[in-house]
Amino acid sequence: MGNLAADASAAHPVLALDGITKTFPGVKALDSVRLHLFPGEVTALIGENGAGKSTVVKTLTGIYQPDSGQILMDGQPVQFPTAQSAADAGVTAIHQETVLFEELSVAENIYIGHAPRGAFKMIDRRKMRDDAARILTSIGAKIDPMVRLKDLGIASRHLVAIARALSIDARVVIMDEPTAALSQKEIEELYELVDHLKAQGKAILFISHKFDEIFRIADRWTVFRDGQFIGEGLMSEVDESDLVRRMVGRSVDQIYPKRAAVIGNEVLKVVGYSHATEFEDINFTLNRGEILGFYGLVGAGRSEFMQSLIGITRPTKGVTRVGGDICVIRSPADAVDAGIVYVPEDRGKQGAILDMPIFQNVTLPSLGRTSKNGFTRMAEEFALARTYTQRLDLRAASLDTPVGSLSGGNQQKVVIAKWLATKPRVIILDEPTKGIDIGSKAAVHDFMSELAAQGLSVIMVSSEIPEIMGMSDRVIVMREGRIAAELSGDALSPETLVRHAAGITAKGEAA
Amino acid sequence: MNVLKSRETILFAAILALLMLIATRFPGFVAPTNLLNVWADTSPLMILALGQMVVILTRCIDLSVAANLALTGMVCAMINVAMPGLPVIVIVGAALIMGAALGAVNGLLVWKLSIPPIVVTLGTMTIFRGIIFLISDGQWINAHEMSASFTALPRIQVLGLPLLGWTAVLVALIMGIMMSRTAPGRAFFAVGGNPHAAVYTGIDVGRTQFWAFVISGMLAGLAGYLWIARYAVAYVDIAGGFELDVVAACVIGGISIAGGVGTVVGTILGALFLGLIKNALPVVDISPFWQLAISGAAIIMAVTFNSRTGRTKGRIILKSAEIAQ
Numbered sequence: 001m002g003n004l005a006a007d008a009s010a011a012h013p014v015l016a017l018d019g020i021t022k023t024f025p026g027v028k029a030l031d032s033v034r035l036h037l038f039p040g041e042v043t044a045l046i047g048e049n050g051a052g053k054s055t056v057v058k059t060l061t062g063i064y065q066p067d068s069g070q071i072l073m074d075g076q077p078v079q080f081p082t083a084q085s086a087a088d089a090g091v092t093a094i095h096q097e098t099v100l101f102e103e104l105s106v107a108e109n110i111y112i113g114h115a116p117r118g119a120f121k122m123i124d125r126r127k128m129r130d131d132a133a134r135i136l137t138s139i140g141a142k143i144d145p146m147v148r149l150k151d152l153g154i155a156s157r158h159l160v161a162i163a164r165a166l167s168i169d170a171r172v173v174i175m176d177e178p179t180a181a182l183s184q185k186e187i188e189e190l191y192e193l194v195d196h197l198k199a200q201g202k203a204i205l206f207i208s209h210k211f212d213e214i215f216r217i218a219d220r221w222t223v224f225r226d227g228q229f230i231g232e233g234l235m236s237e238v239d240e241s242d243l244v245r246r247m248v249g250r251s252v253d254q255i256y257p258k259r260a261a262v263i264g265n266e267v268l269k270v271v272g273y274s275h276a277t278e279f280e281d282i283n284f285t286l287n288r289g290e291i292l293g294f295y296g297l298v299g300a301g302r303s304e305f306m307q308s309l310i311g312i313t314r315p316t317k318g319v320t321r322v323g324g325d326i327c328v329i330r331s332p333a334d335a336v337d338a339g340i341v342y343v344p345e346d347r348g349k350q351g352a353i354l355d356m357p358i359f360q361n362v363t364l365p366s367l368g369r370t371s372k373n374g375f376t377r378m379a380e381e382f383a384l385a386r387t388y389t390q391r392l393d394l395r396a397a398s399l400d401t402p403v404g405s406l407s408g409g410n411q412q413k414v415v416i417a418k419w420l421a422t423k424p425r426v427i428i429l430d431e432p433t434k435g436i437d438i439g440s441k442a443a444v445h446d447f448m449s450e451l452a453a454q455g456l457s458v459i460m461v462s463s464e465i466p467e468i469m470g471m472s473d474r475v476i477v478m479r480e481g482r483i484a485a486e487l488s489g490d491a492l493s494p495e496t497l498v499r500h501a502a503g504i505t506a507k508g509e510a511a
Numbered sequence: 512m513n514v515l516k517s518r519e520t521i522l523f524a525a526i527l528a529l530l531m532l533i534a535t536r537f538p539g540f541v542a543p544t545n546l547l548n549v550w551a552d553t554s555p556l557m558i559l560a561l562g563q564m565v566v567i568l569t570r571c572i573d574l575s576v577a578a579n580l581a582l583t584g585m586v587c588a589m590i591n592v593a594m595p596g597l598p599v600i601v602i603v604g605a606a607l608i609m610g611a612a613l614g615a616v617n618g619l620l621v622w623k624l625s626i627p628p629i630v631v632t633l634g635t636m637t638i639f640r641g642i643i644f645l646i647s648d649g650q651w652i653n654a655h656e657m658s659a660s661f662t663a664l665p666r667i668q669v670l671g672l673p674l675l676g677w678t679a680v681l682v683a684l685i686m687g688i689m690m691s692r693t694a695p696g697r698a699f700f701a702v703g704g705n706p707h708a709a710v711y712t713g714i715d716v717g718r719t720q721f722w723a724f725v726i727s728g729m730l731a732g733l734a735g736y737l738w739i740a741r742y743a744v745a746y747v748d749i750a751g752g753f754e755l756d757v758v759a760a761c762v763i764g765g766i767s768i769a770g771g772v773g774t775v776v777g778t779i780l781g782a783l784f785l786g787l788i789k790n791a792l793p794v795v796d797i798s799p800f801w802q803l804a805i806s807g808a809a810i811i812m813a814v815t816f817n818s819r820t821g822r823t824k825g826r827i828i829l830k831s832a833e834i835a836q
Contacts, residue, residue, distance in 0.1 A: 353771065365713055368694070
């Protein structure tokens, strides 16, 4: 690495983002950020969920247009109005879920969009096959270019994606969580490949939550937090603690309206919940009036566990006790009957029925109570919907309007009102404030606090450290499908959360 | 809700405009007795479309309705021929049960085997027609073989409208109450509007779709008896291609092919619109080819109109929220 630093060309970035700002309604996703990528070097982009990493990738690949700021290639300002223009300029991304075409051959996948042409502009299949084979060999991949992609495993598909990056003569390669689905052996092979790309002088942007990977492979680091640029430097000059501090470093206080609730008896006890692939041996208890936070990285298995708890997927083993009694939950309807309700993360997909009026959304799981002799009664439905939407301070012209006409924050309120109307004992809120504006966030937090004060037990799945710190009485940290730690009181700090979630041994501890 | 209402108002206005246009060339067409006849003539289409509406609401499609109609109708006719003394009401009951059973076959294949509904019903459509051929040996059953009471029932006039027309009124009322006032009715909208959300709410999506097919099949069975009795003939190809008219009636009536949006009133109006064109154009001496072209144009206009109103309904807000994720 020393020789690279000494190399004069390394001082000039291939690609530089300067002062890039990108705003979405209610959210400033990127606030004047800076990111420099150097030839033959790997730059790790580090940040919590919501720090703006994905937005940067989309800006670099021409999917988003920045509101302000400039992109420089070799010092010259450039614009990427389309994905194709970014690819033409030599910027390519290998995504978390690699976007390739299942039914096409490996060679076609590598050359789609820029296939070699022969007579009459027809695709020269032989040349395409030979070129693909040559690229695959050059990265040490033993893949037949004529095999169809769907016959390959995930690791091989990554290699195909990388071969594609090489085929368009990319100068900048973005790897977004490339190891998420790979085995240890495949990860080692990927590292070799990255070294190979470095040797060819490519600039690599490496996005990962895993610190061991970052320290193994990156030459430089850049940290974002809440859409802002926090710092950058050489990996050789930092340690894990420095990076963690930069990632989370902010004060967590006043803005969270957590009230001291009287925590009562045990309401829910989960023993030994396991699933074939998603999670293993989950044990915890939840008490009356308590807010229990579930923290972890994306993919730690939190949502998967919650979905299993409410009967959407079946666990391989495990017991649920509600109020001391064993409770068999085979379907979401069973969970509602047991008093456990789940407010999913993705409102648009899993929460509200957008074409349905507000009141019908709210009463959907409670129709038994608003019906008489099998017929629904509109007056009762409106009364129930009005009660709960007013408690949540929902702003809508009429309860008869479709939910789709509301803002994101108000849609979230409808979904929460729907579940509160079932009079649950346990409410699971999965990323309750993701993607909603600050004002609605505060209202949701305030309400969560009020619910706990009224004796409801709340499970809050969140990837936002301030929210977890500010709202939870106790926090369970999950990593790779298991409970990594249970924290409360003084043991609960942003640093310990990140350490347990990322699997970093504490400072001073023998490795 | 306002958008839905206005959608139906526009369709209603279009039907009135069509009637006025016809009246200028053939005033007799808009006489009350003739309009009642048009209603009766359109009844099988309305009954089938109301069943199809439920299926489309749950994001499925039932292409086997016309074949179900033909098969159930043939079986009804054969029962009548074999047992002329059997009360017609028993045959009507048998038609309902048999239609529901054929619908249940579709429903089970969609629910338990997760086969796409278009494939399932395309298959059963052909199978049902094949079964008619097998049981009838390809022979026709004609009016003289059927009992008088069998063929008379749909034609009995009550208050100037044949029972055939009253059946459509009754089915529309029952469906209207079910869709708007019962939990199962609400489930059809929920499943089509957002299947993921429906699952979290404790609604079994597959089971709900199964019941949609049963309802569609049951109504097809009912229409099967009515059709055979009214035209007093049963053969393999009866109502051939009619499933497309049924789907067209739903689409013109504002049932979203993407599921979750639609009303009984809209469906009735959609069927009436097609029924009017079919009945009026020959009277005013317009070629049947124009009839097809006008139906086709109406479908495209309805879909365009529906997708445009859908877009103004605040979807933009949601889209931008999705992007911000």
